Amino acid sequence: MATGAGAxxxxxxxxxxxxxxxxxxxxxxxxxxxxxxxxxxxHPGEIHALLGENGAGKSTLVKILYGALQPTGGEIRxxxxxxxxxxxxxxxxxxxxxxxxxxxxxxxxTVAENIALALADPPPMNQLRARIEKVSAEYGLxxxxxxxxxxxxxxxxxxxxxxxxxxxxPQLIIMDEPTSVLTPQEADDLFVTLNRLVAEKKSVxxxxxxxxxxxxxxxxxxxxxxGKVVGECDPQQETAARLASLxxxxxxxxxxxxxxxxxxxxxRLAVDHLSLPRPHAFAIALDDVCLDVRGGEIVSIAGxxxxxxxxxxxxxxGETRAGTPGAVRIDGAECGRRGVNTRRRLNAAFxxxxxxxxxxxxxxxxxxxxxxxxxxxxxxxxxxGVVNFTGAREVVDRVTQLFDVRKGxxxxxxxxxxxxxxxxxxxxxxxxxxPGVLVVCQPTWGVDAGAATTIRQALIDLAxxxxxxxxxxxxxxxxxxxxxxxxxxxxxxxSPPVDARGITREGIGLLMGGAHHGEGAAHAH
Amino acid sequence: MEGLEGPLLTIITASTPLLLAALxxxxxxxxxxxxxxxxxxxxxxxxxGFAAANLTGMPMLGVLAAILGGMVIAFLFGLLTLGLVxxxxxxxxxxxxxxxxLSALIxxxxxxxxxxxxxxxxxxxxxxxxxxxxxxxxxxxxxxxAWALVIAVWYFIFRTRGGLVLRAVGDNHVxxxxxxxxxxxxxxxxxxxxxxxxGLAGGxxxxxxxxxxxxxxxxxxxxxxxxxxxxxxxxxGRLVVGALLFGAVSYLALYxxxxxxxxxxxxLSMLPYLTTIVVLVVISRNRTLxxxxxxxxxxxxxxxDR
Numbered sequence: 001m002a003t004g005a006g007a008x009x010x011x012x013x014x015x016x017x018x019x020x021x022x023x024x025x026x027x028x029x030x031x032x033x034x035x036x037x038x039x040x041x042x043h044p045g046e047i048h049a050l051l052g053e054n055g056a057g058k059s060t061l062v063k064i065l066y067g068a069l070q071p072t073g074g075e076i077r078x079x080x081x082x083x084x085x086x087x088x089x090x091x092x093x094x095x096x097x098x099x100x101x102x103x104x105x106x107x108x109x110t111v112a113e114n115i116a117l118a119l120a121d122p123p124p125m126n127q128l129r130a131r132i133e134k135v136s137a138e139y140g141l142x143x144x145x146x147x148x149x150x151x152x153x154x155x156x157x158x159x160x161x162x163x164x165x166x167x168x169x170p171q172l173i174i175m176d177e178p179t180s181v182l183t184p185q186e187a188d189d190l191f192v193t194l195n196r197l198v199a200e201k202k203s204v205x206x207x208x209x210x211x212x213x214x215x216x217x218x219x220x221x222x223x224x225x226x227g228k229v230v231g232e233c234d235p236q237q238e239t240a241a242r243l244a245s246l247x248x249x250x251x252x253x254x255x256x257x258x259x260x261x262x263x264x265x266x267x268r269l270a271v272d273h274l275s276l277p278r279p280h281a282f283a284i285a286l287d288d289v290c291l292d293v294r295g296g297e298i299v300s301i302a303g304x305x306x307x308x309x310x311x312x313x314x315x316x317x318g319e320t321r322a323g324t325p326g327a328v329r330i331d332g333a334e335c336g337r338r339g340v341n342t343r344r345r346l347n348a349a350f351x352x353x354x355x356x357x358x359x360x361x362x363x364x365x366x367x368x369x370x371x372x373x374x375x376x377x378x379x380x381x382x383x384x385g386v387v388n389f390t391g392a393r394e395v396v397d398r399v400t401q402l403f404d405v406r407k408g409x410x411x412x413x414x415x416x417x418x419x420x421x422x423x424x425x426x427x428x429x430x431x432x433x434x435p436g437v438l439v440v441c442q443p444t445w446g447v448d449a450g451a452a453t454t455i456r457q458a459l460i461d462l463a464x465x466x467x468x469x470x471x472x473x474x475x476x477x478x479x480x481x482x483x484x485x486x487x488x489x490x491x492x493x494x495s496p497p498v499d500a501r502g503i504t505r506e507g508i509g510l511l512m513g514g515a516h517h518g519e520g521a522a523h524a525h
Numbered sequence: 526m527e528g529l530e531g532p533l534l535t536i537i538t539a540s541t542p543l544l545l546a547a548l549x550x551x552x553x554x555x556x557x558x559x560x561x562x563x564x565x566x567x568x569x570x571x572x573x574g575f576a577a578a579n580l581t582g583m584p585m586l587g588v589l590a591a592i593l594g595g596m597v598i599a600f601l602f603g604l605l606t607l608g609l610v611x612x613x614x615x616x617x618x619x620x621x622x623x624x625x626x627l628s629a630l631i632x633x634x635x636x637x638x639x640x641x642x643x644x645x646x647x648x649x650x651x652x653x654x655x656x657x658x659x660x661x662x663x664x665x666x667x668x669x670x671a672w673a674l675v676i677a678v679w680y681f682i683f684r685t686r687g688g689l690v691l692r693a694v695g696d697n698h699v700x701x702x703x704x705x706x707x708x709x710x711x712x713x714x715x716x717x718x719x720x721x722x723x724g725l726a727g728g729x730x731x732x733x734x735x736x737x738x739x740x741x742x743x744x745x746x747x748x749x750x751x752x753x754x755x756x757x758x759x760x761x762g763r764l765v766v767g768a769l770l771f772g773a774v775s776y777l778a779l780y781x782x783x784x785x786x787x788x789x790x791x792x793l794s795m796l797p798y799l800t801t802i803v804v805l806v807v808i809s810r811n812r813t814l815x816x817x818x819x820x821x822x823x824x825x826x827x828x829x830d831r
Binding site for chain 1: 686689690692693696697699700701703704705706812816817818820821
C-alpha cells in the first residue's frame, strides 16, 4: 500500500492517476433523479467502497459505469481520457468487469458455457475448460467447468461469477454486495482473493451494506445519499457507527432488546420429528427436524442457502403437508396435515423469502395483496365472500406508516415498489395481524440499514409481547443481534438450538459449514 | 420383409412435415418464445407453395414460396410479441386462426386443381437395394432436408456459439441482456427460423404428401408439432423418435380403417391426438429432464430497462 507525499487527506490511499473518474454523472428516470452530479475517482490498486442506503443510487451508478445504462449528463474518464461506455461489451473491452449482486448466471448451462458467454472471443471449449481450472486454482476459487450451474451452491455460483470476470482480465472489478450470501469462512476466502487482485495493481469497486467488512478491506469510501455524493472517507479511520450515520444522514437507532420470557413460557410453535422426502431433484430432504419456540422468544435458524431452509419453511407454513398431524403444532393444535389457511386461523403468520412472486403477487395492488394472506382468516376483510377493500386499504396505510414504506401512489401494484420497500410491506402486512406465531424467512434481505433496524425492532417487540418468532436467515449479524436461541440447518438436518448469548460469528460459521456432523472441512472445499 | 416396405415409406412420409415444423418451433422455444401459430404458418406455407408451383410449373419455386409464406406470418408474430410486447399465447392463437383463414382465401382458386408433384430422388444402384433402397435412397429431397436439418440444428444448438447464445437468451433473458446480448434480435431470428420451417412443412403437405390444395389441409399437424417439442424435451434427437412415433400411429389409424376393424373410423382418426395427450402426461413425470432442458423464460416477454 502506497504512503507518503501528496497524501494530504487520505494517507492509506494508493497514489497515481485515477484509473476511472466519474465527473458530474447525472441520471434522470421518468420522475426521479437517481444520480445527481456524482464525482468520484478510483485509483489503481485500491478497493473503493461505494456506500449508501437502498435507493441511494448505487445500482444506477454502477450500471452506468458498466454500460448497462446511459447517463443523462456528465462524463466518465478512463485513465484520464473521456470515454463513452455504450454497452457492457464496451465496458469489458476497456477492462471493466462486473460481479453481479443477483447472479447473472444461466442455470441450465455448464460453468464453462456460462463463462464462454461473457468472453468476447472465447477459445475452443476444451482450452477454455483448462483455463478455467488454472485461473480458479490460482485465485483459490476451485470450480469444475463441467458442472451445471443449477447444481451449484450459492458460494460456488459466486466463484463462477468471479472467475468469469477474471478471465476477461479486467483492471477494474465492480462487486455488488458480494458477501451477502456467503458464510463468514467463504467471505474470508473472498477477501484473500481481493487482496491478491490489489497486489496485482487491479482496482475493485466494492458495494456493501456490511460496514465492518468495508472497514476491514477497503482503502477508500464514497458515500451516496438520495443520489448525491455526501462524503468520502478512509473507512479504516472511521467507526462503523459513523459510516452508518453518514449513509442514513442521522444517527441509527440502537435496538432495544429486553430480556426474553422465562424458559417455562408455553411452547407456541413445535416441530416434532419432521421428515420429508425431497420434492424434486434440486431440493433437500428434511431429516428428523425438531424445534420448540416458546412465547416471548426469537429463535433463529442459520445456514448456507440451499440446505433445506425453503423446504422447512414450506413445511411449517403448510405449503407442503407433513407426514403426520403431530409433526407441526401451533399453540398445541396439531396441524401437520392442514393447509396454510388453517394455520393462519390459529393466529400464525408466515413471510416467505421471495417477496416478489411468493410473498406478493407482482401485478396486484398492495390492498389486494393484503387480502391474499387473510381472505380466510375471519378477520373481517372478507364477509360472505365479499371483499372489504376499504378495510384492506386501511391495512396498507397502517403498514405504510409503521414501516415507512415508500411508494409513488397510495395503492400501487406490488411490482412498482423497490425491493427494500416491498420487503417492508410483506413483513409489515403480517405484523399488522398481531400474530401469536410468526415465521419469517430473510426478514431484511436487500433492505437498508435504517429499515433493517425497524424490522428487527418490530420482531423483538412482537416476541416480547408474547409471540413465538422463528427467523430463518443467512445474515449472521442479524441473527446475533436479535436471537435468543440459534439453531443451524445443514443438509436438511437441524442442530439443537443453543443460547445466542456467548456464541460468536465464527462459532455459528463453523456450524453452518456442517461441522456438527464432523464434515466441515470436506464441505468447505 | 417385403410387406414392411410400404408401411415404413408411409410412416416416414407422414412424419416429415411434423419433424420440419417441430424443429422450427424447437429453435423458437429455445430462444424463450412460445409461438402457438405453427398451424397457421403451416397453412400459409402450404397454400403459397402450391400456388407458386402451380403458376410457374416449378416445384422448387413452390418450396421457396412455402418458406417465405411461413416467414411472413412469423415476422408478423415477431412484430407483435417482440416489438409491441403483446401476450405470446394470445398472439399465437390469433395467428393460427388468421393463417387458416388467409390460406383459404388465397387458395380459393386452387381447390381441386391437380398439383405438379415433386420428383423422387433416384440413385442408380443404391435405390435398387431391396427394402433398404427405397426407404433410404429414394425419398423426395425434402425428406433428406428434414433429416439433415435435425443434425444441423443439434450441432448449432449444442456445438456453436450462436447456439449457446440462443440457449442463454431462452434460459435467462435478464442476464443475457446484462452481458450485452441482443435478446430481441436473437428471438426475432429464432421466430423467423421457426416460420421458415413451418412454411416448409406446409409446403411438404401440398407439394409432396397430397399434391393438391384443400382448405384446412394441415389438419392439426401444427398442434402435434408443438406437442412434439415438449415430448422431445427440447432435444432435436428425441424429436426424430417422436415424429416417427406419430407417423406410425397415423399409419396405424389408416391401416386399421383399411382392413375394416370393427372400431368406428372416428375413433381411429382420434388415435394420433390421443397418443399426443398420453405421451405429454408420461413426459411430464420426468421432471429432472424437463427442468434442465425447458427454456426457463419460455413465453415471457422481455423489455430492456433503459
